[in-house]
Amino acid sequence: MPSPIRPTDDAARDLARRLMAQARFCALAVLDHDGAPLTSRIAFGQGPGGAPITLISDLSTHTRALLRDPRCSLLVGEPGTKGDPLTHPRLTLQGTARIVARDTPDHDGMQRNWLEKHPKSRLYIGFADFRFARFTISSGFLNGGFGKAFDLTAQDLGLA
């Protein structure tokens, strides 16, 4: 069968970067204690420099999973309420997550970015169990709708 992957162009790079810039949440996939996939919803933002970040609770299953094995995947880009949801563009990212310690300059820079995009998180951002995680992205896959698929590098995503 023919490959559905097209050569990456600037329009694909721009669309992928726009999906990240617009996203307020995403699906996260991690490995559970048996090595099976487990997906959940997390808040999504970008730290200084553009790296994807999230704010997660130590009480959650996904945080414990990431501390055990940092490999993960994110799905960014939400369909609207109309039409076939699979014609709406979405971006799959793969990489690893690292939890960021509170009371570090790294944390403080992320917190400034985060509160601009997620003002309602002010309600819980100070809770002792909430920490930022930064994602190091190794590759991306953009599905711009049927027949419009692109493999992307971290460089294509502006993250290299």
Next chain:
Amino acid sequence: MPSPIRPTDDAARDLARRLMAQARFCALAVLDHDGAPLTSRIAFGQGPGGAPITLISDLSTHTRALLRDPRCSLLVGEPGTKGDPLTHPRLTLQGTARIVARDTPDHDGMQRNWLEKHPKSRLYIGFADFRFARFTISSGFLNGGFGKAFDLTAQDLGLA
């Protein structure tokens, strides 16, 4: 720290079943060829009997992944466009996927259900590379918003 998991009640069971009944798409998590998590968007429906099903292409990375290792996870339940997306209920499912052969009674029953919910898929449902997959769910996790989390069995979900 205290467990955020509440005892399962009928309101939680009803909400989880409603999220499945309403969902037209979901996030799928599978294992890639290295055993790392990989997430993507798929269409979502329920077959005769209520089991979650999807219609996927043999050309896609997730289909090849499921043929290699059927373990997977689904995230069902979309936030609206307003408010904190993490206050909106969502359901994580874990289980396995099995691809269903075309030209079987099993396939035909699924196709009838599917076309009622996904009329636009009539455009490609007959393509040679598209097949149904049925998910056998072993467990669920309902997050009804902060502090409202429930572990669910297949029976709680009406799938046992």
